[in-house]
Amino acid sequence: MADLTLRQIRKAYGNLNILHGIDLDIKSGEFIVFVGPSGCGKSTLLRTIAGLEEITSGTLQIAGETVNDVPPSKRGIAMVFQSYALYPHMTVYDNMAFSMKIARESKAEIDKRVRQAAEILQLTKFLDRLPKAMSGGQRQRVAIGRAIVRNPKVFLFDEPLSNLDAALRVATRIEIAKLKESMPNTTMIYVTHDQVEAMTLADRIVVLKEGVIEQVGTPMELYRHPGNLFVAQFIGSPAMNIVPATIDRPGRETVITHVGGRKVSLPVTTPAEAAGATISFGVRPEDLRVATGADFLFEGPVDYVEQLGEVQLVYVGIGRADEPLVAKLPGNAEVKRGTVLRLTADAGDLHIFDAEGHSFARERLAAQAA
Numbered sequence: 461m462a463d464l465t466l467r468q469i470r471k472a473y474g475n476l477n478i479l480h481g482i483d484l485d486i487k488s489g490e491f492i493v494f495v496g497p498s499g500c501g502k503s504t505l506l507r508t509i510a511g512l513e514e515i516t517s518g519t520l521q522i523a524g525e526t527v528n529d530v531p532p533s534k535r536g537i538a539m540v541f542q543s544y545a546l547y548p549h550m551t552v553y554d555n556m557a558f559s560m561k562i563a564r565e566s567k568a569e570i571d572k573r574v575r576q577a578a579e580i581l582q583l584t585k586f587l588d589r590l591p592k593a594m595s596g597g598q599r600q601r602v603a604i605g606r607a608i609v610r611n612p613k614v615f616l617f618d619e620p621l622s623n624l625d626a627a628l629r630v631a632t633r634i635e636i637a638k639l640k641e642s643m644p645n646t647t648m649i650y651v652t653h654d655q656v657e658a659m660t661l662a663d664r665i666v667v668l669k670e671g672v673i674e675q676v677g678t679p680m681e682l683y684r685h686p687g688n689l690f691v692a693q694f695i696g697s698p699a700m701n702i703v704p705a706t707i708d709r710p711g712r713e714t715v716i717t718h719v720g721g722r723k724v725s726l727p728v729t730t731p732a733e734a735a736g737a738t739i740s741f742g743v744r745p746e747d748l749r750v751a752t753g754a755d756f757l758f759e760g761p762v763d764y765v766e767q768l769g770e771v772q773l774v775y776v777g778i779g780r781a782d783e784p785l786v787a788k789l790p791g792n793a794e795v796k797r798g799t800v801l802r803l804t805a806d807a808g809d810l811h812i813f814d815a816e817g818h819s820f821a822r823e824r825l826a827a828q829a830a
């Protein structure tokens with residue numbers, strides 16, 4: 461069992477500040493995913509937790525003990541990297557047993573733990589094989605098995621699936637999800653670029669940008685209630701549509717006019733002083749649908765259609781907006797380029813953000829988190 465507590469963690473390389481005071485509480489047994497654009501500091505934060513990078517300032521506690529100066533091997537942590545780095549001349553069994561042999565565990569104990577890990581990862585029938593005779597996904601499972609046998613308190617993954625092709629990624633992702641279920645007391649922290657991995661694996665996602673945490677929450681909290689414009693556009697694919705708008709009437713039911721010229725009433729509370737403010741109005745492509753009645757949010761000509769089979773991405777030009785709006789519509793909907801389309805969405809699926817990019821619903825979000 462291992463809670464992790466990060467307090468004001470800063471990391472700098474010389475004058476270059478990478479992490480700017482990270483505060484985070486991770487509960488024992490949680491599966492936490494770090495996401496964010498390339499270079500935002502995800503791997504640096506993970507490596508700092510592992511002890512592979514020194515902390516410039518701040519404190520890191522694992523299971524109540526401050527570990528800033530504890531070497532990696534003494535932190536009760538195992539890490540799985542993108543490159544599996546198996547010993548090519550050793551069998552799967554020996555690769556998995558290696559760290560325990562070094563630690564002078566008994567043969568019986570080694571055998572028990574290797575076989576248990578192999579069972580969890582469905583590697584039992586490969587134990588006598590050399591890595592070269594295995595697929596990338598199988599090799600990555602061996603790398604995970606090598607970490608499991610060490611019985612870590614905390615399991616760290618740095619983009620473990622990024623070297624695998626699409627099909628293997630899916631299969632190995634499912635293996636990792638099962639692994640999480642079979643090790644409910646092990647805290648897991650996982651870095652990825654992949655939205656699907658983040659959404660499907662995480663108990664909570666930590667969104668980072670330029671070394672700062674933008675928001676922490678369950679996948680659905682971040683998807684349904686992004687706290688700011690950055691999170692709104694980072695979580696979800698294609699990204700949330702954002703169009704400029706003005707607040708006509710603030711209050712418990714806010715009325716806005718967006719650049720497409722339509723007035724919209726939303727169940728979001730805005731303060732009186734927000735009257736006349738320029739804001740960003742957001743709606744997800746998948747929340748848009750073709751309007752059947754006179755009530756609609758957007759109207760414009762279809763610019764382009766990307767047919768993906770099950771769904772189609774329909775790009776609609778709306779008034780003075782710079783970018784076309786994207787709507788994810790069912791693949792079998794009749795949509796032709798050039799025709800004028802009217803789109804609508806449920807009021808509960810609409811988002812507004814102030815000039816600084818903060819969600820107007822953030823007070824409610826903060827209250828929920830408290």
Ligand SMILES: Nc1ncnc2c1ncn2[C@@H]1O[C@H](COP(=O)(O)OP(=O)(O)OP(=O)(O)O)[C@@H](O)[C@H]1O
Binds near residue numbers: 478497498653
């Ligand atoms: N040893 C180092 N010396 C100097 N700068 C470094 C060092 N390691 C990382 N950086 C810088 O720190 C920043 C964060 O890097 P990091 O690898 O943590 O980002 P990331 O979010 O994991 O990115 P990616 O998704 O591309 O892997 C980058 O700007 C990187 O260039």
